[in-house]
Amino acid sequence: xxxxxxxTSVPDTASVIKIGDDGKHIDETGIKWIVSPYDEYALxxxxxxxxxxxxxxxxxxxGPARSEAALRDCLARGAHKAIHVLGGEATxxxxxxxxxxxxxxxxxxEYDLVLVGVQGVGTDNAQVGPMLAEMLNLPHVSGITSLDIxxxxxxxxxxxxxxxxxxxxxxxxxxxxxxxLNEPRYAALKGIMAAKRKPVDKxxxxxxxxxxxxxxxxxxxxxxxxPEKGAGTILQGEDDPAGAAKEVVQLxxxxxxxx
Amino acid sequence: MAGILVxxxxxxxxxxxxxxxxxxxxxxxxxxxxPVAAVLIGEGVTASAAGLGANGASKVFVADDANLKLYSxxxxxxxxxxxxxxxGPSAVFFSGTAxxxxxxxxxxxxxxxGALADVVALSREGETFVARRPVYSGKAFTTVDSAGTSPQxxxxxxxxxxxxxxxxxxxxxxxxxxxxxxxxxxxxxxAAEGGEIDVAEADVIVAGxxxxxxxxxLGLIRDLADALGGAVGASRAIVDAGWIGHxxxxxxxxxxxxxxxxxxxxxxxxxxxxxxxxxxxxxVAINKDPDAPIFKVADYGIVGDLFEVIPPMIEAIKxx
Numbered sequence: 001x002x003x004x005x006x007x008t009s010v011p012d013t014a015s016v017i018k019i020g021d022d023g024k025h026i027d028e029t030g031i032k033w034i035v036s037p038y039d040e041y042a043l044x045x046x047x048x049x050x051x052x053x054x055x056x057x058x059x060x061x062x063g064p065a066r067s068e069a070a071l072r073d074c075l076a077r078g079a080h081k082a083i084h085v086l087g088g089e090a091t092x093x094x095x096x097x098x099x100x101x102x103x104x105x106x107x108x109x110e111y112d113l114v115l116v117g118v119q120g121v122g123t124d125n126a127q128v129g130p131m132l133a134e135m136l137n138l139p140h141v142s143g144i145t146s147l148d149i150x151x152x153x154x155x156x157x158x159x160x161x162x163x164x165x166x167x168x169x170x171x172x173x174x175x176x177x178x179x180x181l182n183e184p185r186y187a188a189l190k191g192i193m194a195a196k197r198k199p200v201d202k203x204x205x206x207x208x209x210x211x212x213x214x215x216x217x218x219x220x221x222x223x224x225x226x227p228e229k230g231a232g233t234i235l236q237g238e239d240d241p242a243g244a245a246k247e248v249v250q251l252x253x254x255x256x257x258x259x
Numbered sequence: 260m261a262g263i264l265v266x267x268x269x270x271x272x273x274x275x276x277x278x279x280x281x282x283x284x285x286x287x288x289x290x291x292x293x294p295v296a297a298v299l300i301g302e303g304v305t306a307s308a309a310g311l312g313a314n315g316a317s318k319v320f321v322a323d324d325a326n327l328k329l330y331s332x333x334x335x336x337x338x339x340x341x342x343x344x345x346x347g348p349s350a351v352f353f354s355g356t357a358x359x360x361x362x363x364x365x366x367x368x369x370x371x372x373g374a375l376a377d378v379v380a381l382s383r384e385g386e387t388f389v390a391r392r393p394v395y396s397g398k399a400f401t402t403v404d405s406a407g408t409s410p411q412x413x414x415x416x417x418x419x420x421x422x423x424x425x426x427x428x429x430x431x432x433x434x435x436x437x438x439x440x441x442x443x444x445x446x447x448x449x450a451a452e453g454g455e456i457d458v459a460e461a462d463v464i465v466a467g468x469x470x471x472x473x474x475x476x477l478g479l480i481r482d483l484a485d486a487l488g489g490a491v492g493a494s495r496a497i498v499d500a501g502w503i504g505h506x507x508x509x510x511x512x513x514x515x516x517x518x519x520x521x522x523x524x525x526x527x528x529x530x531x532x533x534x535x536x537x538x539x540x541x542x543v544a545i546n547k548d549p550d551a552p553i554f555k556v557a558d559y560g561i562v563g564d565l566f567e568v569i570p571p572m573i574e575a576i577k578x579x
Contacts, residue, residue, distance in 0.1 A: 011395070013511045013512065013530075013531045014529075014530055014531065015395075015530075016398075016530065017395050017398040017399050019399070024401075026395075026399070037512050038512070093394075093401075093403070094373060095364060095373060095374065095376075096367065096368065096372065096373035096374070097373070099368065121395075121396070121511060121512065122394060122395050123394060124376070124377065124392075124393065124394055124395070124396060124515075125364075125374075125376045125377075126360050126364075126376060126377075127363070127364035127367070127374055127376055128364075129364075130332065130361060130362075130364040130365040130368070131364045131365070131367065131368040131374075132368075133332075133365065133368075134336075134364075134365050134368035134369055135368055139332075139333060139442035139443035140332060140365070140443060141443055142332075142360075142361045143357065143361070145505075155446075158357070159357070159506050160356075160357035160358065161356060161357055161457050161459060161460050162450060162451055162457055162460070163448055163449050163450040163451045164448070164449045164451075165330070165445045165447070165448055165449075166445065166446050166447040166448075166449065167443055167444065167445050167446065168443070168444055168446045169442055169443035169444070170442055173442070173443065179505045179508070179512055179513070180504075180505040180506070215406050215407065216373070216406055217372055217373025217374075217405055217406055217408045218373050218375070218403060218405065218406060219403060219404050219405070219406035219407075220401055220402075220403050221389070221401075221402040221403060221404065222401065222402045223394070223399055223400070223401045223402075224399065224400055224401075224402075225398075225399055225400075226397065226398075226399070226400060226537065226538065229537075229555075229556055229558075232542075232554070232556075232557040232558045232559055232560055233558070233559050233560070234549075234554060234557070234559075234560040234561075234562060235559070235560065235561045235562070236562050236563070237545075237561040237562055237563025237564075237567075237568050238562060238563050238564075241561075241563045241564060241567035241568045241571065242567075242571035244561045244563060244568060245561070245568045245569070245570075245571035245572040245574075245575060246571060246572075246575045248543060248559050248561055248572065249572055249575035249576055249579070250575075251559055252520070252541070252543070252559065253579060256520075256541045256558060256559070258519055258520040258540070258541040259463075259487060259520065259576065259579070
């Protein structure tokens, strides 16, 4: 069972977002970059599958030089090799171009499954997975929280409004992974040492036939912070909790008209 | 002029409200000069097609096939693309539901274009659609367009765009000759237990955090939610502790929500949680710690012990 796992580097979820000088992107000063949390579920599932069935995990990213840290992190957790498609700063949020670059890097690899996170934390598009599946002519299931593989078939669960869909598909297939699928492992010291010797294949995105200066399919006009909220009404409920409770219910009814 | 094609979602033949919201928004943006069509996919759905005229569609393409009874990204994408080829739209709209968010990118890739996801506001400049969408789970908002590519595939966040009615019957056009080579198929739909309301769809959310002390006290949160007809949400801390399922988690790596009323109980307000709920219309925070960050986004706050505050709140709500 060979698995391809696509990952992306994103600002740590604890980051405070500030707007950069161009008014279109975030200010990257002081940002700590991490493997996008949903991609960790994809990697963990691939590691579990290859540990149980043999085969290799190849991790792929499309990003600038700093994204190599994300690949090394995945190699340290147990991935066997990595492909780094260099570029990606001009195509932030452009799911179609990102999927095209990943598809070009993956198409000649041997794989049974392609796993990605349901979305990159930050751009929050949740589009690269299904687009990549279409480009690689694979069936896909998105946002999975459970997975069983039986021979050449898989059964995956995905949460939708009001319940869960059970989806069945032949392999090879593409899966986008959601929280609940597994508990991602951390890298151990031994893994971190071993990762330094594992191969990372570097490819300039231009050599894959992607012209990043061509304008893509996603044009950012502006980025702004949400409007600041005025100070709320704070009631002191330590001495008379029942009184504060009654008052807030009255305010919600009469003032906010929320109930 | 090209027009707007809207993909309509149904479950068991019942058309979903979020789709009608997307259709209504398409009609508003189209004004008098762009035609609006819909595409309806499923089994036995032809009878409900003409009625979509009431929400703004002048024409409805219908793919009615036993193989389309349950959702499949491949089968549904083929039908939408077929309708797009017949109609030649400048934009294809989807509702940003679990199905729409799954289907839109597959359709876009089939059409060889990108897509704008989870849009919360739209405007039109000629035939260019300009979208506002949250990024970093709502820590920021971006204004984007499709960089001159067409058709522009756009998914609209549910419960943001207003539903409008008031049109006549639509012309119904059957989509024939679909190959429907479907590999990934939904084999089963497991409804959530007890008909519990999903936080992503709820108009009122009562959420609990570490301040509830243990899973045995979730009943109190549920009672308040029940009194308001709302859903139960949770902070990441109590999901990771295993007190409640991850489908209830609100925040970055959970669900991003914007209900009419959000009541945070014993949630301090980590930045990841605030990102997921701060666009709620009215926020109430109940917390012992007057310095908890949750109070900074709250419209109404009670500094106090949630175990002493919530029971009289439930009583007061029931007395309304």
